[in-house]
Every structure is written in C-alpha cells, then in structure tokens.
Amino acid sequence: MTKELLLQSEWQKRIGSSKLATKSKLRGQHKGSHRSNRFGSSMDFSDFREYHAGDDVRQVDWNVYARTEKYFIKRFLDEQEMRVHILLDASKSMVHPEKWLLARQLALALGQLVLQNDDRLSFSVISAQPVIPFRKKGATYKQAFAHTIASLQRPSLKDSFVQHAMKQLAKGQTVLILITDGLEPIAEWEALIQRLPRYAGDIRIIQIETQEEMKPNFTGDVELYDIETDEKLNISVSNQIIQQYINKKAEHEKKFQLLCAKYGVATIQLVAEEGFSSAFFHRLKKANWIM
Known part of the structure; x- marks a missing residue:
C-alpha cells in the first residue's frame, strides 16, 4: 500500500497548508518553527x-x-521545536475496515503536519507484531513516515491497548495524541490517564467508532463473537437488549469524558463512516486541534 491510497492528492495539498495547534509550553531544546x-x-x-x-x-x-x-x-x-508523540491502537477492536483506515489516515496526516513544520515526531503502535517506533524531525522524512503507516498490519492484538500504552511513552513531549476506540474498561483507562500529564503538556485522545458500535441494527437469534477474546455467545437480540446496550455504552462514554476532563485530557469522537475529510478538515479544525 502507498500513501496515495491513504490520502488523496487533494487532501495532501490542504494538509500542506495546515499546522498542529497547541497552547502547551514548548519544551524542545532545538530550533523549530x-x-x-x-x-x-x-x-x-x-x-x-x-x-x-x-x-x-x-x-x-x-x-x-x-x-x-x-x-x-x-x-x-x-x-x-514542538515534540509530538502519536500512539496508535492496533488491537482487534480496531479491525473494522473503515475504522482502521481512518485511524491510519489521521495518524499519517497529523504526523505529516509535525514533520513539515520542522518539528520532532515520535510514532508508535500497540500491536501484535512488533513495530519499530518512528522518531524523526523535518519534512525530509514525510515519505518515510508515509511508508511506515502504509506498512502497518491489520489489527490483531488480543490484549488491552491501554495496558500496553505506558511502555511506548516518553516524557518531555509537547503534544501526546492517542488514536483508539476507547472501548477498554474505565478502570483501565483511569490507571493510564492519571499518569499521562507526566509525559506531555497537551494530551489528546481521538476516539473512532463505527455506526454499528454506536447503535446496532440487527435483531433475532445471532451468534456474538468477541473479536478480542475469541469467545462466542448465542443470544436472541431484541429491541430491549439493544437499548440496554446503548444505555450501557452511553454510561461508559460519560464516565470516559468525565475522567478525561478531570485530568485535562482533550477528546474528540469520530464516526468511521463519515470519512477522513470530515474528520480532519472539519471536526479537528472546529475543535482547534489544527489550524
């Protein structure tokens, strides 16, 4: 796969005129922009x-x-210089084609914003297959970073993204960006989020979900398959059960947002099916994450 398949040439031009915005005090000791x-x-x-x-x-x-x-x-x-670390979730819950595509597109676009402005980029992935962290500075490495993103394997990690995240982080970052679906238990997220301010002054979490995860549209007798544990469960799905799921998910999201607010972590929720252009040029810009 090449970067052209991930980001259209029209998007590339618009990305080239954008910058990553931050109010964090810059910490790099080397010259930047x-x-x-x-x-x-x-x-x-x-x-x-x-x-x-x-x-x-x-x-x-x-x-x-x-x-x-x-x-x-x-x-x-x-x-x-601005120091930016992007951490990508490649656990099995991210395997949905449109979710995984948008996650890689956002990682690539945000990473290119950092590199094109002569800042320092760190990129790492929580995945089943070891991926060498990408640590470079400057626009000359944009092509190399595109190759890194394009080479990522289909998500297959059965373990928790959150439990492995700390191993990939480095202190002294200006901005830390996590790209995930945020579906792990709140207790696991709390153990991670309360420690993140030690690593960066500006922490952001991009949550990517599918429409089906937000509101399932199937009923009747089905076999549910837990993509992360491989467990299977036969169940009769009714409107009542779907509503219970929606309520439980809404409770999870509320607790997640309150947790992030408590520790000063910015969040944005994106729907995979809405695509990259809407997510990057509308949602992230409206949130003042890019300018």
Missing part, C-alpha cells in the same frame, strides 16, 4: 527592557537611547 514563552535569538521582536551589566551591547537600541538617553535592549521570542 514555533514561538516559545522564552526569550532568545529569533527575528521576532517582543519588547524592550533596561540594559543591565553583562547584557550583550549589540542588543542596545540606539534609536531609543537617542530619544530617552537611557539604555534599552531589544528582546526577541525564542523558537523551539
């Missing part, structure tokens, strides 16, 4: 302050001195 809260040597002027012994005399503004007969130096905003 983002203004930090610190003062340094970029060309972006900030303000003046009085000259103190030991300051660089080259920063003295002589025009101000001519008007005030006082020494002032110019201050400039420093530029630092």
